[in-house]
Structures are given as C-alpha cells and as structure tokens.
Amino acid sequence: MSQLTRATEPAEIRIPYGELRDLLASKLEHLGFAADRAHLCASMFADATLDGVYSHGVNRFPRFVRAVTSGVVNPAAMPELVSRFGALERWDGNSGIGNLNARQSMACAIQLAREHGIGCVALGNTNHWMRGGAYGWQAADAGMIGICWTNTMANVPPWGSAEPRIGNNPLIIAVPRKQGHLVLDMAMSQFSYGAVESYRMRGQMLPVPGGFTTAGELTRDPAEIEKSHRHLPIGYWKGSGLAIMLDLLGSVLSGGLATRQIPSDPERETRVSQVFIAMNPASVGPVEKIDEIADALVTDLHAATPLPGERVRYPGEQVLDIRKQNREQGIPVNIRILEQIQKL
C-alpha cells in the first residue's frame, strides 16, 4: 500500500485491486451473502473505484452495508421473472442487492438481444444499482449497444416549482468499440448533491449555474443551492421533462414504483424501477462497420479545435486511462472509509 494525498481530499491510500475486493467480499460474507455473490458484489464496488467512479465505488460501501443491516437490501433475495412477451420481460427485484439485480437484468437483456436483435428487461422493486455505467460497459463488452436507466428518490424540482419532486434518474448509453467503448453515464441533475457539497467544502464556485438561490436567481454558489434545495435539471425544462419520462417508463414497464413513491431519504431509498435495453447491431450489418463508424466519430471529435485549456472528449474516454493507472498503482481509497470498512 502506498499513501498519497490529493490537494482537495482527505488522505488516501492505494490498495491492490484483489486485496480490496477480497476485503469487501469477506465483509459481505459476514453479513450473510453467499460466497459467490459476495465476490461478485465486492468486485463491482472495486470496479467502480478502479474506473474512477469514486462516488459509487468503495467510498459508498459503508452506506451499502448500512442498507443491508437496516433491512433496506435483502441479500438473500433473488430477482424473479414476473411476465415475458417475446423480447420484453418484467422482473421483480424482491428488494435484493441492487448491483447484482441490475447486472443480471442487463445479462438477460443481452441474451434477448442475441435471440431477437433487441431485448428489454424492466426491473421493479430493486435497490440502488450503484454505478450505472457498469451496465453500459457490460453490454458493450458483449458487443451490444446498451441503454439503461433507473429512477431515484425525489431530489430535483420539476420545472415550474421549487419542490423537489422528480428524481435525477441516471441514463446510460453504451456503444461497443474495440479501441474503447463509448459510454455515457449521466444523471438529470446538472450536479449531484455530492458534487455541490465538494465545491462548497473547497470554497469554490460551480463552473456553470447549478441551481437557484432562495430568491429564485440562477447561481453558481454551492452554499446557496444547498440552502434553497433547488438543484437544476440539465437544460432547465428539458431535463425536467426527460426525468419525468424516464420515471414513467420505468414504472409503467416494470409495474414498480415511481419516484413520488420512493422514500426521500438516502438511507431509506429503495424499491426503485429500472429498464435495461440491449441491441445487437451485428445482427443487421457487418460487425467491422460498427468499429469503423465509431472510430471515425471519435477521430472527428478529436479534430475539433479545442478551447484554451480544454479538449473534446467522447463519453467514457477517460475510463480506460484511469483504469490502467489504478490497476498499476493500486486503487485509491479514502483512509477514513477504509478504517470504517475494516471495522464493519
């Protein structure tokens, strides 16, 4: 283990991937997870941190464990098929382990896409899937286009009101490419609660407006947004509309809960609804053409004259670099979080 400190974060330490995963898996086994499921669930937490998604990786593990001990997550529950018709399936997550439920659902959608060109699994009554991008990478690793989303508890006001009544409902879109998949992983709020808090703690303004003051003015001041609770949906009325539709689709397809029915408390957020779509582009055209088209698009984006100090990146571009670095140097974990995990 090597220790390092980032300018803006508490002290971190780097841990080899396998060591970290095994530590998490052992804690999950103590909680009553079956050994193979403990291993897979732990791997997914470690993978998120490996890929640089620190908010939904190991740093999130203590809260996940609290959800298990409080009964929000039932580690023994397995998802069940409720109904199917052709390439469309409805599943009940039975309040099981969110990331394992989601992974299995995307695996089913991929299998459906192998058989029908496209497949969709709607999953109700499940738990937070942690890093949504994981299921995009999963589809793309299988040569599939992946599209998935989840609803969440209410945390953003719909356009026209100041009351948080819609979720930030992350949407993931992935396209496979040999030289590195393109994977978009975006929530419908301009900034997450965590991001706004980090800016405030660092004493920085947000780079663009992220919400409103209590007086109803757009602001880049994170403290003002935390005061008003008026976080901004992306594109104002547009992201508000998109969040509403994703929530409705998830709930209608899965028969599960909509955002308004999900407890508005991060520790009690549960029974969310998710949709997983996989498409097999190789079933309707030459497989080489997929890479050709994606490579040409990436080349074109990289050819755009960058603004000073910036550059144009494709969605997911940074992941492979971060993954390589973290694999070589060890996975960065907040020391306080590590201590918490060791004591679990």
Add this chain to the structure above:
Amino acid sequence: MSQLTRATEPAEIRIPYGELRDLLASKLEHLGFAADRAHLCASMFADATLDGVYSHGVNRFPRFVRAVTSGVVNPAAMPELVSRFGALERWDGNSGIGNLNARQSMACAIQLAREHGIGCVALGNTNHWMRGGAYGWQAADAGMIGICWTNTMANVPPWGSAEPRIGNNPLIIAVPRKQGHLVLDMAMSQFSYGAVESYRMRGQMLPVPGGFTTAGELTRDPAEIEKSHRHLPIGYWKGSGLAIMLDLLGSVLSGGLATRQIPSDPERETRVSQVFIAMNPASVGPVEKIDEIADALVTDLHAATPLPGERVRYPGEQVLDIRKQNREQGIPVNIRILEQIQKL
C-alpha cells in the same frame, strides 16, 4: 377564414384544417406526389400546425417544397428493408419524403412490438422528419411506448470546442394515456436557431443562458450567440455527450451517415439517420395499470406548489388544448407563408 395578429408575429390568418390540408396536398400532387402520399404528407404538415408546432408545420412547407424541387427529397422513392433479425430492422430511406419515411418506420416498429413486445427500426439515408413528436403521438395512439430520435447536420459545438460539430438531434419519448398521452419532444440544443432569432427580432433576452459570446462568456443575448455560433447544448457537457451518443446509435444501427457527414446547410441537409423504438407495455402487465400509473404521476406533478407566474406541466400537456382551439377556430398560418404556398 378569420384574420388575427399576434403581438410578436406578422399577421396571421386562420384556415379550417381540411381546407389547408387540401391546399398543401394539391401542391404536392403538382410536384409529382402520388395522390394518397400527397394527402398523407400534407396532413402531417397540417397536423403539426394544428398541434401548435408552428416551426415544423405549414410554415416549413415552402422550404420542404424547395427540397423536393432541388432534388434533396425524392418524392417517388420508397423506403426499403435492408436487413432484419427478430425485432430489429434496418431500412434505407432512399432519400425519400422524410415525414412519410418516418411514419412508416414507426408503424413497422409498432408492428414489431405487437409481435415481440419491443421493436426497433433503424432508418438511414432519409430526410428531415419535420415534427419529431408526430411519431411519439403515433406510437401512443397505438397504445405503445414510443422512443425515437434523428441526427441532424452539425449545429452545436461539442463541449470543449467552439466549432459546431454535433447535431441538436431531437429525442422523442411518448407514453400512452387515455386522458392525454405524455410526449416529450426535445432537441439537444437549449434553443433552436429559430428561437434565438425570434428573441433577437423581438428585442428580448433569452430566459436562461443559451450560448456563449465570442469572448467565451455564457450569455442570454441572442445577438451575441448568433455572432459566436456557439449555441449551448442542454446541460453543457451532458447534452453534448447525449447528442454524440444519439448520432452514433443512429449511424451504427442504420449503417447510415453520422452528423459529420451531413451537409451543414439547412437547404441541403439530407441523408440523416433515425431510430424508432416501440414497446408494448400491455404485453407484460394489465393495460389499466398503465393509465393508473400515468394519471398518478400527472396528479403528483400538478400538486407541486407552482412558482409565481408558473406551473408544472407534463411533457405534451399543452398539445390537446391547442389542438382543440385550432380545430375550432381554424389553423393559424402566417399570411406571407400562405401567399408563398398559393404561388407554388
């Protein structure tokens, strides 16, 4: 016909729906459209205006006719099936009539969804579909969830550059509901070119930042944005990423062109790529439940305390009112546009 003037628009006149549709159809027949196709194409232009989507209805008709006479649109061409696998189909639009090609594609997707629960038609080499929302309403009228999008010519800079290289790629999501479908119809730019121009001509600021000045500052001034050509994608980097992914999906699935390959000239924009997905929620659960879920969501949104002078609306909420009003009072058409059409 009755005449009326809006405060901010040139003089308009109201024309009964049937009269307007027949006028447009007769002009299309003169251009060589088969009678039934002239009727359907004209109906779709009239319907867009009927529903209040003035930018892509009758006001757009003269430009559409120019596209036919210039050869961009081939009125005799019919879409052809290129390949199919299960519930996924690839079609070639053969540079045919954009709205008819799109309508047929969504009809195919709906049929696939009847057979497989979900269906997807990817259409390459087609023309501007005019009002994208039409295909959402089409799916919802058939009791289906509809999701579709199109790529466009480059008109917005990707995040990190000031060069317009990505399209505003409208995305439509529709969910059926007896009391009025929910239909989201949104482009990836915060404001269309037409909207920015209208604000400038009225001497008004945009309600929220819509782009950058040439100095790189966010601005609400429409004239500044027209000067810099730096229109804003919704949610800054997020809408940029979403536009990139929608373009890539359209091009990979249809085997057709990506935004970078489409002529960047509104009069020559052609050979775009589109994707139409239909899902049959009634195939995996009770049909009454769909309305119940959608109604409850609408009720919840309407219960949100509105901000002063505003109210929370669901996507598509205004359409039925506007449709009713325009059906009763006649469809509003700009007098200059009407004169242009009569002379065609």
